Amino acid sequence: MEIRNFSIIAHVDHGKSTLADRILELTQAVSERQRRDQMLDTLELERERGITIKATPMRLFYTAKSGQRYLFNLIDTPGHVDFNYEVSRALRACEGVLLVVDASQGVEAQTIQNAYLAIDNGLEVLPVINKIDLPNADVPGAIAELEEVIGIPGDTAVAVSAKTGENVEAILEGIIAHLPPPKGDPDAPLSCLIFDAMFDSYQGVISFVRVMDGTVKKGDVIRIFSTGKTFEVDKVGYFSPAPTVSDQLGPGEVGWITAAIKDIADTQIGDTITSDKNPVSAPIPGFKPAQPVVFSGLYPTDSEDYPKLREALEKLSLNDAAFSFEPETSEALGFGFRCGFLGLLHADIVQARLEREFGLGLIATAPAVIYEVERTDGSREHIQNPADLPEPDKIARILEPFVRLNVYVPEEYVGNVMGLLQERRGEMKNMVYHGRRVELRYEIPFGEILYDFHDRLKSLTRGYASMDYEPLEYREGKLVKLDILVNDEKVDALAVIVHRDKAYSLGRKIVDKMAEVIPRQMFAVPIQAAIGGKIIARATVRAFRKDVTAKCYGGDITRKRKLLEKQKKGKERMKQLGTVEVPQEAFLAVLSGDE
Numbered sequence: 001m002e003i004r005n006f007s008i009i010a011h012v013d014h015g016k017s018t019l020a021d022r023i024l025e026l027t028q029a030v031s032e033r034q035r036r037d038q039m040l041d042t043l044e045l046e047r048e049r050g051i052t053i054k055a056t057p058m059r060l061f062y063t064a065k066s067g068q069r070y071l072f073n074l075i076d077t078p079g080h081v082d083f084n085y086e087v088s089r090a091l092r093a094c095e096g097v098l099l100v101v102d103a104s105q106g107v108e109a110q111t112i113q114n115a116y117l118a119i120d121n122g123l124e125v126l127p128v129i130n131k132i133d134l135p136n137a138d139v140p141g142a143i144a145e146l147e148e149v150i151g152i153p154g155d156t157a158v159a160v161s162a163k164t165g166e167n168v169e170a171i172l173e174g175i176i177a178h179l180p181p182p183k184g185d186p187d188a189p190l191s192c193l194i195f196d197a198m199f200d201s202y203q204g205v206i207s208f209v210r211v212m213d214g215t216v217k218k219g220d221v222i223r224i225f226s227t228g229k230t231f232e233v234d235k236v237g238y239f240s241p242a243p244t245v246s247d248q249l250g251p252g253e254v255g256w257i258t259a260a261i262k263d264i265a266d267t268q269i270g271d272t273i274t275s276d277k278n279p280v281s282a283p284i285p286g287f288k289p290a291q292p293v294v295f296s297g298l299y300p301t302d303s304e305d306y307p308k309l310r311e312a313l314e315k316l317s318l319n320d321a322a323f324s325f326e327p328e329t330s331e332a333l334g335f336g337f338r339c340g341f342l343g344l345l346h347a348d349i350v351q352a353r354l355e356r357e358f359g360l361g362l363i364a365t366a367p368a369v370i371y372e373v374e375r376t377d378g379s380r381e382h383i384q385n386p387a388d389l390p391e392p393d394k395i396a397r398i399l400e401p402f403v404r405l406n407v408y409v410p411e412e413y414v415g416n417v418m419g420l421l422q423e424r425r426g427e428m429k430n431m432v433y434h435g436r437r438v439e440l441r442y443e444i445p446f447g448e449i450l451y452d453f454h455d456r457l458k459s460l461t462r463g464y465a466s467m468d469y470e471p472l473e474y475r476e477g478k479l480v481k482l483d484i485l486v487n488d489e490k491v492d493a494l495a496v497i498v499h500r501d502k503a504y505s506l507g508r509k510i511v512d513k514m515a516e517v518i519p520r521q522m523f524a525v526p527i528q529a530a531i532g533g534k535i536i537a538r539a540t541v542r543a544f545r546k547d548v549t550a551k552c553y554g555g556d557i558t559r560k561r562k563l564l565e566k567q568k569k570g571k572e573r574m575k576q577l578g579t580v581e582v583p584q585e586a587f588l589a590v591l592s593g594d595e
């Protein structure tokens with residue numbers, strides 16, 4: 001049977017998951033009973049946030065108008081800029097992509113970025129113009145943008161509504177006509193690409209693979225190319241959508257392998273699986289390794305939970321190759337972990353999973369980028385935690401990471417966006433008109449777009465702007481460490497590195513926000529911001545304590561206990577700093593909006 005392996009790529013919200021669902025329905029891969037809101041979004045969190053995180057492969061059958069039957073492997077990819085690494089992994093397993101564009105929005109930042117990722121991987125692109133049921137849908141406009149901005153021919157484009165199902169079948173015919181079948185030699189040595197992996201407590205690591213050449217079946221001894229480690233294959237199979245066992249996997253096929261692999265580090269994403277007896281001489285060209293770029297400290301609110309947190313982090317990292325962690329100690333917060341993420345959304349998701357799936361109460365410190373410090377003695381080091389910055393007299397200079405930022409925005413909002421970018425120390429490199437849409441190209445410190453930048457961008461453009469970025473080199477900046485003192489004690493976990501010109505306004509903002517969110521105590525608590533030894537801003541948490549049991553008029557002891565328990569619950573995300581109870585929000589005061 002002929003095979004087509006493809007992925008769907010799109011800007012966030014252009015309808016990728018909805019379209020994938022429709023395709024599943026058309027190919028009857030899922031019974032209505034099995035159908036959930038968004039079939040392919042497997043994690044609970046994904047459904048809640050309406051975004052796709054993990055790439056999920058699916059095996060579908062389609063009988064074409066010609067009467068011939070085809071096997072399709074559909075690999076879903078995430079849409080958010082934080083998860084670009086997952087996209088590039090998934091694309092390596094395909095020959096082609098459906099590039100979905102919302103007919104009412106046109107081409108946006110991730111449309112372009114994902115399209116280039118596909119083109120750079122040598123994939124064929126089939127444009128799909130979606131949401132044609134919307135009154136403001138502009139199909140010719142969207143096609144023109146695709147041709148103009150990305151340079152792909154629009155004549156094969158299929159216009160559909162994933163919502164109503166209109167014309168979706170034409171996509172399936174388009175896939176057969178325009179996306180190439182996989183090539184591969186069943187008799188060649190085994191060469192299998194690992195494009196994802198997950199950990200299962202019964203089976204060990206389940207590697208998601210695309211077979212390039214050769215075949216793999218139960219009992220084969222496989223070798224992981226980069227480490228040379230060998231394992232005996234336990235089972236192979238595909239996703240339909242539940243993992244289903246099959247006899248073997250051959251060239252062009254997408255499926256999974258289990259081989260009693262206990263450590264996910266043994267099956268790194270992008271690595272090649274080959275046969276131990278008859279190995280290939282060269283691996284499949286590798287993926288870009290996922291690099292955490294944003295770091296934040298995670299501490300248990302109850303210090304007794306430290307071992308539980310370590311265990312949870314270990315488990316999570318089994319399923320998330322892009323996430324890193326190492327032990328860290330804070331004077332203020334005790335024992336915790338410095339965790340690395342791909343971006344703020346990724347950090348949010350990891351934290352939410354730790355709390356939900358593992359029942360942990362956590363305090364997260366403000367996310368920060370990695371700075372490079374050159375000491376006066378000429379040595380250089382990378383600083384993941386602002387608290388680790390050397391004394392000012394030992395610092396020759398501090399360098400910060402820059403990114404190339406592209407913002408796409410309708411003409412009328414260009415002024416607003418340029419104002420924001422200037423405020424964030426951005427330097428304009430170019431401005432390109434694509435019809436009524438303008439692309440602003442900037443170079444900007446990564447740290448400046450970390451906090452509330454995306455929200456501000458959206459609110460300044462009524463939601464119309466979109467953005468993407470890629471890392472540039474480190475550049476010297478006039479940076480200083482801003483210390484925060486609570487009750488006259490410096491709190492290491494609250495320190496941030498900021499640009500000198502912004503230190504005063506940021507210090508003011510942080511102390512005000514903290515004074516607002518820290519509950520009143522028995523005594524007045526001063527909150528101060530300082531640079532070096534110099535106090536630059538101050539606010540006070542006034543004294544007072546609400547006695548929640550006062551209104552219980554003695555008597556009813558259960559009611560009293562309930563109230564106390566409720567109060568205790570409310571405190572779960574609090575941390576005792578000396579004599580002061582500080583809630584999670586205070587640790588993220590630096591993130592609070594500019595307004």
Ligand SMILES: Nc1nc2c(ncn2[C@@H]2O[C@H](COP(=O)(O)OP(=O)(O)OP(=O)(O)O)[C@@H](O)[C@H]2O)c(=O)[nH]1
Nearest residue numbers: 012013014015016017018051052079131161162163
């Ligand atoms: N009117 C209309 N709405 C659609 C259509 N397709 C998708 N939508 C809606 O657009 C929104 C986004 O759709 P999703 O399928 O979740 O988008 P996505 O691209 O998968 O988003 P991510 O998973 O976050 O990347 C949802 O509210 C859908 O109901 C369509 O053809 N017509």
